[in-house]
Amino acid sequence: MAVSNAQSNPYGLNKDHDAILVLDVNASAKFYGEILGLEEIPNGGLPDHIRWFQLNDKIQIHLIESEELPKKNKGVHMALNTSNLTELMKFLNSRKIHFENWSGEAGKTNTRPDGVKQIYFQDPDGYWIEVNDGEL
Template identity: 40%
Template structure:
């Protein structure tokens, strides 16, 4: 194990930064924080009080390819509540086999689902209660 690095932030290039910010705040419940670079086309959200999402508006590609294998993974101890929240907001999650409203159970017992944000970025949610 290396202590040389820790994850600081993830930046996602989006078309409409306000629509994406609404999704991350409303659907995922992330808290928006002050954008320390002061640029109006960038919005920041905290994940755990340290790590952040940076949404960068202005993507000129209306139909950019978003491969399933390229995704951001988050973990939660409130897996069932997150699934309910996704359903409440009309977000369809899928299993690794891409079956709608299905949950993957990995060989180590971790439950996981995948869904897309308004720009098609894939997000994976893992059940942190099953992590060893």
């Protein structure tokens, strides 16, 4: 049963950003800029070890250089969507970036019960990223 937005989100909360710890902020920035094609934006006057990127919907990813990283698990991942999943897969192949389906089969997609196709790959620090062809 659907609940009205006013009842389920009385404060009008929207996603602003995700922050992740990275070993080398420049290497990670290169990945998020060149591979994912995200726009780098000013980091609000913070030190150089923090870099900000923005998705088309204005949600941000903050990269924070750190000496310690959390343990990685495919079940804990960032999920992005695109209408160009096939083109993205071709691009990842051309850059020799490994991607797989949920069960770990290299170079393959899987289809969720709702018909959405998805792939998974990792950034330079091992964070899992899902990209799917679903629409919001």
